[in-house]
Amino acid sequence: MIEIADLHYSAGHTPILHGITTTLERGGITALIGPNGAGKSTLLHCISGLEKPSSGSVRIDGIDPFTVPHRQRARTVALLQQSPALVSRLKVRELVGFGRWPHHQGRPGPEDAAQIDRALTAFALDDLAGRSIDTLSGGQRQRAFIAMTYAQDTPWMLLDEPLNALDPRHARDLMARLHALSRDDKRSIVIVLHDINAAAGWADHIVAMKDGRILAQDSSAALLTPEVLREVFDTPFDLLHHKGRPVVVAR
Amino acid sequence: MAERRVLWLALALMALCAAFLAWQLRAPMGFILGLRAAKLGALVCVGAATGAATILFxxxxxNRLLTPGLVGFDALFILLQTLLVLALGGVGLAQLPSSLRFGMEVIALAAASTALFGLLLRRDARDVTRMILTGIILGVMLRGLAEMVQRLMDPSDFAVVQQAMFASFGRVDPQQLAVSAVVLLAALAAALRMAPALDVAALGRSTARGLGLDHDRLVLVTLLLMAAMVSVSTALVGPITFLxxxxxxLARQLTGSHRHAILLPAAAMIGALILVAGQFVFERLMGSQSALAVIVELFGGLLFLALVLKRRRR
Incomplete structure (x- = not known):
């Protein structure tokens, strides 16, 4: 369970988050939606212990990510960041292998290799395992970084816009894969999405943010109403249903 | 494969060192051999220290464009040395045993560089252009500052500083060489022990921290090791900016690896190879003394331009 209490964050003198208080339950997929600049990425960084909030507290499964040893933090929560830096000549397999660092600290064993194999297979990277990441397309690279996050083998996976640069097929495959992980692997996944329909189709819970505050938080079915979406995005939406799934369309 | 290339480098370096020592050896053999060994030791130490320190930095x-030399690490060393002479006086400093003096200088450099570059690395690491500009301007400023302090000092004290600044491969103090070699070996060994953590750090501060690496501490330790290495090379021969x-x-091209367990020894040996080979060619084959540093700067400078231009195009 992630418990956030009265979290404030400022970048320099610009306040980004204004008193976020919420609880995210274990299990399932929680989607963060909201317009650009709503503070979604910042919230993920604060939860994973990478950006220190100016006030307020964060607890993940009871631990404080800012005081717990770095290694323990990295074995509790893994974060996929937007546009991470590239290391030239790094092979896909080696990149995914870095996800095992919190477990082996430089001395990988057979269980690390097995976990890397599983991650490569789970994200359809087997054929690319020997390629350098600087020769990959944006979408392939994105999948490699997601596989690294998966290999970290943490109960919590936080993904910041993982659908960036993915074509429709891989976007769908990724969401289906995350859905399966949340069911079979009992991973708890928090994901920033700009595609509201991806959230509508796959997320169990949705947190809607705007201007550094949480506007609404509920199960997907209950939250996705034209009224809420209009308030969040300042744009009118229509809610349709297609084969039993909600679909939202900006009017 | 990368391991095999490092092995080849080691063999090439050993062969070159043997040639450097044995080439046209005449009587009095023992005396000439001693001179050559001291010079060879200095060349190898400086090359290895510069190579490894650059990879670490x-x-x-x-950033693949910045080097300790470019951001003024060696200028900082000279500034500290100048201030030390200013504080203790040239005579007082000369009375200190060279190992104690060297130790003091390394610690002072480590502290100063951590304060200065630690800040630079934390704030600007994301913005490559700003980092390069800040780094180079810092280098120029430190050099200017050292020069200014030197103008203020007593001429006899200045002579002491000058000797430290312009020491060349020609005259190497054996005691200082021994101290340098020990410091360098210790720093290299420590850096190699950290190699897997350095691999993680190369992913960038944010990703590395996400993987549970204590990045700030790693930067601190790395700056400390670099300070030791740069002190070794600057104290022995003075700055060679682009080496x-x-x-x-060359180390990255040749090994095709991103692993520090490979890159660090490769860079150390390539640095030694360049200097020993250069000195051998210029001194023994062409009979010219001073051209080595100039040639290294020329090719290094051309490479810097090429790398900057390539970066632009992408």
Whole structure:
């Protein structure tokens, strides 16, 4: 369970988050939606212990990510960041292998290799395992970084816009894969999405943010109403249903 | 494969060292051999220190263009040395045993560089252009500052500083060489022990921290090791700005690896190879003394331009 209490964050003198208080339950997929600049990425960084909030507290499964040893933090929560830096000549397999660092600290064993194999297979990277990441397309690279996050083998996976640069097929495959992980692997996944329909189709819970505050938080079915979406995005939406799934369309 | 290339480098370096010592050896053999060994030791130490320090710096700076030389690490060393002479006087400093003096200088450099570059690395690491500009301006400023202090000092004290600044491969103090070699070996061994953590740090500060690496602490330790290495090379021969860039780029090209367990020894040996080979060619084959540093700077400078231009095009 992630418990956030009265979290404030400022970048320099610009306040980004204004008193976020919420609880995210274990299990399932929680989607963060909201317009650009709503503070979604910042919230993920604060939860994973990478950006220190100016006030307020964060607890993940009871631990404080800012005081717990770095290694323990990295074995509790893994974060996929937007546009991470590239290391030239790094092979896909080696990149995914870095996800095992919190477990082996430089001395990988057979269980690390097995976990890397599983991650490569789970994200359809087997054929690319020997390629350098600087020769990959944006979408392939994105999948490699997601596989690294998966290999970290943490109960919590936080993904910041993982659908960036993915074509429709891989976007769908990724969401289906995350859905399966949340069911079979009992991973708890928090994901920033700009595609509201991806959230509508796959997320169990949705947190809607705007201007550094949480506007609404509920199960997907209950939250996705034209009224809420209009308030969040300042744009009118229509809610349709297609084969039993909600679909939202900006009017 | 990369391991085999490092092995080849080691063999080439050993063969070159043997040639350097044995080439046209005449009587009095023992005397000439002693002179040559001291010079060879200095060349190898400086090359290895510069190569390894550059790889370390490029990793913590997430930048393949900057080198300790470019951001003024060696200028900082000279500034500290100047201030030390100013504080203790040339005579007082000369009375200190060279190992104690060297130790003091390394610690002072480590502290000053951590204060200065630690800040630079933390704030600007994401913005490559700003980092390069800040780094180079810092280098120029430190050099200017050292020069200014030197103008203020007593002429006899200045002579002491000058001797430290312009020491060349020609005259190497054996005691200082021994101290340098020990310091360098210790720093290299420590850096190699950290190699897997450095691999993680190369992913960038944010990703590395996400993987549970204590990045700030790693930068601190790395700056400390670099300070030791740069002190070794600057104290022995004075600054060669572009040698590090040349060495690190060659090491990356040649090994095709991103692993520090490979890159660090490769860069150290390539640095030594360049200097020993250069000195051998210029001194023995062409009979010219001073051209080595100039040639290294020329090729290093050209490489720097090429790397900057290539970066633009992408």
């Amino acid at each position: 490029q990793t913590v700076a997430s 590090g860039l040349l060495t690190a780029s």
